[in-house]
Amino acid sequence: VKERLETKTLNNVERAALIIINEKNSTECDKNSKDDGEKMKKMLSSHGFVIEEAMNIVDIERKVQRFCQSNRGADLLCVHFSGFGVDNAITRIDSNQLLEDGDVAVETPPTPISDCMVGYGGSLYSLHDLKHELKGSAATKSIVTLDYYRDKSKMSHPVVTLRHKRRLSISDMENIAVINGTSEQNAAAESNTFTQELFKIYEEEGMVIPFLEIARKVNKSWQDRGINQICKVDIVEVGERWTNTVWPAPHIIDAKVEENVKHAALLILNAKYTCNEYCELVGVNSDGEKMKQMLTDHDFKIETVCDVLDIEAEVKKFSEKYKNAKTLHFHYSGHGIDNVTVPFDSKDCKTDTHGNKIVLCTAPFGDCMVGCSGQLYSVHDLKHELKVSKPSKLVVTLDCCRDTSETRGSGDYILEIRHKKKMDTADQENIAVIQGTLELHTASDSNTFTKELYETYKEEGKSIPILDIVRKVNKSWHDRGVKQTCKLDVVEVGDNWTSFIWPSSNNSGDIREMQAELGTNEQKEVVEKAQATGDAETVVAMESRNSEPSEITEGLKMLHLQNKVKELESELMEVRSEQGKRRRKVSREAFNISKVSQT
Numbered sequence: 001v002k003e004r005l006e007t008k009t010l011n012n013v014e015r016a017a018l019i020i021i022n023e024k025n026s027t028e029c030d031k032n033s034k035d036d037g038e039k040m041k042k043m044l045s046s047h048g049f050v051i052e053e054a055m056n057i058v059d060i061e062r063k064v065q066r067f068c069q070s071n072r073g074a075d076l077l078c079v080h081f082s083g084f085g086v087d088n089a090i091t092r093i094d095s096n097q098l099l100e101d102g103d104v105a106v107e108t109p110p111t112p113i114s115d116c117m118v119g120y121g122g123s124l125y126s127l128h129d130l131k132h133e134l135k136g137s138a139a140t141k142s143i144v145t146l147d148y149y150r151d152k153s154k155m156s157h158p159v160v161t162l163r164h165k166r167r168l169s170i171s172d173m174e175n176i177a178v179i180n181g182t183s184e185q186n187a188a189a190e191s192n193t194f195t196q197e198l199f200k201i202y203e204e205e206g207m208v209i210p211f212l213e214i215a216r217k218v219n220k221s222w223q224d225r226g227i228n229q230i231c232k233v234d235i236v237e238v239g240e241r242w243t244n245t246v247w248p249a250p251h252i253i254d255a256k257v258e259e260n261v262k263h264a265a266l267l268i269l270n271a272k273y274t275c276n277e278y279c280e281l282v283g284v285n286s287d288g289e290k291m292k293q294m295l296t297d298h299d300f301k302i303e304t305v306c307d308v309l310d311i312e313a314e315v316k317k318f319s320e321k322y323k324n325a326k327t328l329h330f331h332y333s334g335h336g337i338d339n340v341t342v343p344f345d346s347k348d349c350k351t352d353t354h355g356n357k358i359v360l361c362t363a364p365f366g367d368c369m370v371g372c373s374g375q376l377y378s379v380h381d382l383k384h385e386l387k388v389s390k391p392s393k394l395v396v397t398l399d400c401c402r403d404t405s406e407t408r409g410s411g412d413y414i415l416e417i418r419h420k421k422k423m424d425t426a427d428q429e430n431i432a433v434i435q436g437t438l439e440l441h442t443a444s445d446s447n448t449f450t451k452e453l454y455e456t457y458k459e460e461g462k463s464i465p466i467l468d469i470v471r472k473v474n475k476s477w478h479d480r481g482v483k484q485t486c487k488l489d490v491v492e493v494g495d496n497w498t499s500f501i502w503p504s505s506n507n508s509g510d511i512r513e514m515q516a517e518l519g520t521n522e523q524k525e526v527v528e529k530a531q532a533t534g535d536a537e538t539v540v541a542m543e544s545r546n547s548e549p550s551e552i553t554e555g556l557k558m559l560h561l562q563n564k565v566k567e568l569e570s571e572l573m574e575v576r577s578e579q580g581k582r583r584r585k586v587s588r589e590a591f592n593i594s595k596v597s598q599t
Contacts, residue, residue: 015078015504016071017049020063022056022083022120033082036147036450040080043457047504049078060117060125061133068137076504077139079130082450084118085148087439088126114366115439117148127433135427143466143502147436147449170485172387173438174241178234178379179214180367181399183428183491192227194218194399195287195333202294208246211395212237219429220494230425230491236438238485239475247395248298248329263327265295266318267304268311268369270334275374284333287399291331300329311369311377315385323389329397330386335370336400339363339378369400429496432466433489447482449473466490466502498576499569 021037034055041051050071057063064079071077088111112126119125127146134142168176181194197218201209209217215233222229235242271284288304295302301322308314315330322328364378371377379398386394436449452473457464464472470488477484490497 014075015047015049016067016074016076017044017051017078017080018054018064018067019044019051019080020054020057020060020083020117022081022118033147036082036448037080039450039454040082040145043454043462044078044503046462049503056120058120059123060119061129064125064130064133068133071139072137074137074139075141077134077137077142078145078503079134079142080145080147080450081117082147082448085146086116086118086124088113088116088124115146115435117146131431131433132423134431135423140430141500142431144431144433145436145450145453146433168383168387168438170236170438170441170483174236174238174485175392176236176383176387176394176396177211177242178383178396178398180232180234181397182401183230183232183423183425191283192222192225192229193283193287193333194229194231194397195290195331196283197221198397199290199294207294207297208248211242211245211247214247216492216494216498219492223493228425230428230493232491236485236487237471237474238478239471243471245393248295248300262301262322262325263299263329264301264318264322264325265303265329265331266315267291267302267331268308268314268334269304269306270308270332270370270372272307273335273370273372273374275372277374278335278370281334287333288331291333291397295329300327301325307372309371309373310375311371312381312385315377315382319385319389325389325391327393327395328386328389328391329395330382331397331399332369333399334372336398337368337370337376339365339368339376367398369398425491428491429493431490432497434469435487435489436484438485438487441484447477447480447484449484449486452476452482463501463503465498466500467492467497469502501569 019037019040021033023033037053041053045051052067054063060081067079068077090111112124112129115127116124117127117130127144130144131142134144179194198214201214201217201221205217212233212235215231219230237243267288269284269288271281273280285306288306292302292304303318305314311332318330319328364376364381367379368376369379369382379396382396383394386396434449453469456469456472456476460472467488467490470486474485492498
């Protein structure tokens, strides 16, 4: 039976994995990548994955494309990369080929931007493109693990350097949570906004929501009503830092309610725009009232500003005014874009020590909020400004679009960066990416993510709920004083990832299909009995009929163990559900006690 199952897996490609190990590039060497690859191979192979290994790959994109094509329609695909990576903000241009039509400069050739893997020889392959390639494979679920650097890219050749991100410290990033009301490259509905849906869930849950359940519940509600929109949480989990936190209450479940705790909120509501590119938004003020009510219920000091021209100036004033607050909440309702058009002036061109011509762009790019006159303010800059006040918890909710930007700005030329491709919400729900380190941070070569994952994998009995991986790995690093933090990028809708056990979902397969393969009526009866009872006595009965254990007996033992795994997973889900109910009950009681004591 085991051999037949293995053959079936190979033929039908139920689980397949691509492990890319770039232990060196043309100039540097990553000494532990090969060892990381062996550990990842060991973990995946023990769960029935068909594994393809690749060493020192020049063209990562081509390797991924071939892997996806050969495993099209798989139940589960995994891609692991160990090697060098960059957060790229440098794009190459040829000044002799600038397009004069509309003064738009086009990259020659297009350069991948943001998180990228580095092939042998230095070619870049973006995480964004990898996700799209996996989407094209039509796999039920796809998981990406990236054990690489995410530092700044290095400059070479005539380039334009975009205004680069500033690094946030690990401790600061652990205290900041951002909820995007829609996924990247997607517009947000004005009739079914994120804030409206959040308010509905807030009332259903008794005025408090476990923070990590917000996106899951909002997305499930949207899905049940046929609304094609998903929200997403950007957060770093270390141990139980966010697990027991409820929103919007600043206290932690099971913790003593503190007196004189200061919590402040800034609500920016941009409805009326003076520039022609953006229309008026009629639902923004209603959203603001709902957010204000939710935060007021939990004693937030609230400042509401409408139709703001300069968002950055308002944020700076707020951050300075409430620099002693323990909890800060920032909410924005209005227009938003994912900006990839930045102006630059050829007169500002400089030459570095190697003779490379460099033009520096100062315009914000990536996710941006839009002031009422069209001025952009990036989410990246928002995080930096709010963390100056050093709150113990900082929550950001963004109820705005994240689709493409129009050509804007002033200068000799407008640089239009190679843009991302929009991905359907249904596809985004089935892809999970685990980054081995935080953006703009290097990765340790001696305490790699894969190495830490492997130790956690063994401690947890060779299977880990995927939503617990980063929490457990980061806690282990933190306890040992390792200054590195990993991060999970996933869209949760209801329980689509809640019961997923990494590295495989532990689905036992269709027992009825195995019955047909086993053959004789007597064997079918035995399997049916095992299916009905889930009892080891059935296996014992089979052994008594055979002088030596047969393939059928071993198969039944395997089925029995798989049934037990199912039972334990079901019990675990029930326990988690009860824990959630108890947390909400305790948080409501704490909230009521707090109200009574204040009265």
